[in-house]
Amino acid sequence: MGEAPRINIVEFTVSELSAALRRTVEDSYGYVRVRGEVSGFRGAHGSGHAYFALKDEGARIEAVIWKSVFGRMRIKPEEGLEVIATGRLTTYPGRSTYQIVIESLEPSGIGALMALLEERKRKLSAEGLFDDARKQLLPFLPSLIGVITSPTGAVIRDILHRLTERFPRRVMVWPVRVQGDGSAEQVAAAIHGFNALPVAGPIPRPDLLIVARGGGSLEDLWSFNDEIVVRAAAASVIPLISAVGHETDITLIDFAADRRAPTPTAAAEMAVPVRCELVADIEALGRRSRIGWSRSLEARRTELRACIRAWPAPDVLLGVPRQRMDAAAERLPRALKANAQIHLTHYSRTAVRLTPHMLRTRLVRDADRVRELSARHERAARTLAQRRRERLSVLAARLQVGLRTNRDVHRQRILRDRERLGTLLGRAGRATMAVIERRAAMVSRAGGVLGALSYQGVLARGFALVRDPDGQPVRTAAAVPSGMRLDIEFADGHLAAVAEPPPPPGADSAAPTEEPGPAKPRAGRPRGDPGQGNLFGH
Numbered sequence: 333m334g335e336a337p338r339i340n341i342v343e344f345t346v347s348e349l350s351a352a353l354r355r356t357v358e359d360s361y362g363y364v365r366v367r368g369e370v371s372g373f374r375g376a377h378g379s380g381h382a383y384f385a386l387k388d389e390g391a392r393i394e395a396v397i398w399k400s401v402f403g404r405m406r407i408k409p410e411e412g413l414e415v416i417a418t419g420r421l422t423t424y425p426g427r428s429t430y431q432i433v434i435e436s437l438e439p440s441g442i443g444a445l446m447a448l449l450e451e452r453k454r455k456l457s458a459e460g461l462f463d464d465a466r467k468q469l470l471p472f473l474p475s476l477i478g479v480i481t482s483p484t485g486a487v488i489r490d491i492l493h494r495l496t497e498r499f500p501r502r503v504m505v506w507p508v509r510v511q512g513d514g515s516a517e518q519v520a521a522a523i524h525g526f527n528a529l530p531v532a533g534p535i536p537r538p539d540l541l542i543v544a545r546g547g548g549s550l551e552d553l554w555s556f557n558d559e560i561v562v563r564a565a566a567a568s569v570i571p572l573i574s575a576v577g578h579e580t581d582i583t584l585i586d587f588a589a590d591r592r593a594p595t596p597t598a599a600a601e602m603a604v605p606v607r608c609e610l611v612a613d614i615e616a617l618g619r620r621s622r623i624g625w626s627r628s629l630e631a632r633r634t635e636l637r638a639c640i641r642a643w644p645a646p647d648v649l650l651g652v653p654r655q656r657m658d659a660a661a662e663r664l665p666r667a668l669k670a671n672a673q674i675h676l677t678h679y680s681r682t683a684v685r686l687t688p689h690m691l692r693t694r695l696v697r698d699a700d701r702v703r704e705l706s707a708r709h710e711r712a713a714r715t716l717a718q719r720r721r722e723r724l725s726v727l728a729a730r731l732q733v734g735l736r737t738n739r740d741v742h743r744q745r746i747l748r749d750r751e752r753l754g755t756l757l758g759r760a761g762r763a764t765m766a767v768i769e770r771r772a773a774m775v776s777r778a779g780g781v782l783g784a785l786s787y788q789g790v791l792a793r794g795f796a797l798v799r800d801p802d803g804q805p806v807r808t809a810a811a812v813p814s815g816m817r818l819d820i821e822f823a824d825g826h827l828a829a830v831a832e833p834p835p836p837p838g839a840d841s842a843a844p845t846e847e848p849g850p851a852k853p854r855a856g857r858p859r860g861d862p863g864q865g866n867l868f869g870h
Contacts, residue, residue, distance in 0.1 A: 364418070393430070410448060475502065477539070478541045487544045498607060504536075506522040519543065545575075798821075
């Protein structure tokens, strides 16, 4: 008899039991905060989700971060990092394990942040992002300065005030968030945006960038330790000054920037020189230039006077040239006559050779040569035309053969594709019928599960459901006052009843009060027996 009650235990499928366990875990715990060390993290999965585990000295729990949450996280999981994770506890029926679906992640204390900062610093330094060789020189006097900071803080006012005092320059502000979720992405996007501006475009491109933020804790400045910000600063073509925090605050962008300023005000001092000092230097250089020019001019005058005194007299300089000119003037008439005689002799010789007979002979010879060249040209043209016609005939024959071959190939391909299409249509029909049959079986199984879990199935086994006047189920007798109207639902319908007070002790043998109503106990079952009766009739 001890085994008999177990026959009536409700049967569960594996899926139903897993679903029931999942509801129990999620209802009992809901949101939890778990401290542990990240283990088994190898980066985001190809789908964008992240899978790893949280462990401590004595236990381990699987963890998952969905793609939509992972992209918004300010602190990403890293192997060996001790974190505090907040999320929902649930189960994974595929492996019958429980896991935490993480919705937020934060380091466990300043020590974990510093360890993560040092690890990230070593990684980026190994890639060469902090090398001094790749840092650029700052422009001496930039015409336009781009400032990346919050537009509502005191930082931008300090920078503008300091620039006005030293050397007024045009400033272009790119407003960003400097703390909280999304701030790192906004700072990196601002650096890339300034670098993407064309040099001669409608929006001028800055000659210098300043990334500035006021002081704060390590968590407040953590956005400037993000890899995307550091890589954006290292890749900037425009020289960049990092002015994050106070003098004692160190962030990773300070190592990647071309210059680091201890404060935003110091960044403005690095960006431009002092105008009054430049004016004084220019005036001093101008005075020195004028004095040097005067001294040089006086020295040249002295040298010129010395050269004039050393020069000989004009008669001494021009004596020999005058004699040469007089001798040439005496030889010039004789030279002109001799030259004219030479040209006359040459002309006479040429005139003797130019006779009419010689000219006619030259014309006849040239005419014969022209006729010979014309005949050669006609023969060459006919030969070239013949070759072109032969070549065109060969190409036309090859084209006809190629067209016939191509037509046959395409005809064969169309026949093969038609056969393949028929085969695929047959396979598609069979696959469609198979899918419909599987879906019908799934619907049938789901209907069976629904019937097993529905309370109507319980009512069909002989139980009843009692509801109060508001239609809410009644779970305990103490919750039913005397005289309350009740609705009792059986498997085949509903009955109305009125609650009566329990009889006093010792009145079990007394006759019950003649009170009409459908709530009387059924005959054949003892009043105090809440079970299913004795199967052996005792």
